[in-house]
Amino acid sequence: MPAKIIKVADVFVVEEDNKIVGVEFGFTDSITSKQGAVTTLDFCRRSLDSTGWVTKTVMGVKDVEVSDVSDSSQIDQEATNDTNEQKNPT
DSSP: OOOOOOOOEEEEEEEETTEEEEEEEEEOTTOOSHHHHHHHHHHHHHHHTOHHHHHHHHHTSOOOOGGGSSSHHHHHHHHHHHHHHHHSOO
16 A cells, blocks of 8 residues: 555744744644644654655755745745645656
């Protein structure tokens, strides 16, 4: 059976005084309990500890030159499209 990808959260970078100071997770309705949230964060932490997983994930990011786009919303849209293509390859 092929792996199933389930969206469990939106990830947000917290910026303060033009510095990134943290990360927040906005869990989706797929997470139905605090234990589910803990388990999800635990898997995330373990994945981030894996050099192979980090490399595979980073290599999937499309490089976009900021001067090539009209504004940051276009970068956000391209990132969303790339993510959706990875989740739903044709």
